[in-house]
Amino acid sequence: MKECTWRDCKEVAEFPQLDRDGKEWSNLCSKHHNEQAEAIKVGNVKKMLSCWVKARGGAKKCTEDCAPVAAVGAKLMKLLSGDHND
Numbered sequence: 001m002k003e004c005t006w007r008d009c010k011e012v013a014e015f016p017q018l019d020r021d022g023k024e025w026s027n028l029c030s031k032h033h034n035e036q037a038e039a040i041k042v043g044n045v046k047k048m049l050s051c052w053v054k055a056r057g058g059a060k061k062c063t064e065d066c067a068p069v070a071a072v073g074a075k076l077m078k079l080l081s082g083d084h085n086d
Contacts, residue, residue, distance in 0.1 A: 004029035007058035017055065025065075026055040 002013040004027065011029035019025050028036065036055060039047035056062040 002027050004032055005055060005057050006032040007054045007061075026057075028055060 003009070004011045004013045006026075006028060009029060009032060011031065013027035014030055015028045015033040016024050017026040017028065032051075032055065036048070036051040039051050053059055053062045056065060
């Protein structure tokens with residue numbers, strides 16, 4: 001059985017979260033799934049972002065996972081701005 005990916009949670013994961021490509025980015029226990037769903041339902045953006053980071057395993061893990069995307073984004077912004085200097 002998989003553990004919940006929420007930071008410091010050891011409960012059984014029952015709710016996989018998939019990205020658009022079908023890749024699992026988190027898998028939550030019922031408690032954390034409900035917490036995230038409630039934040040989305042009421043439109044609490046601060047809570048939604050907090051849940052997203054915690055669901056990925058915390059800030060450090062989230063940063064590591066997102067680093068490749070951030071690097072591509074930085075390169076794209078550099079190209080779009082016309083800054084061709086390294």
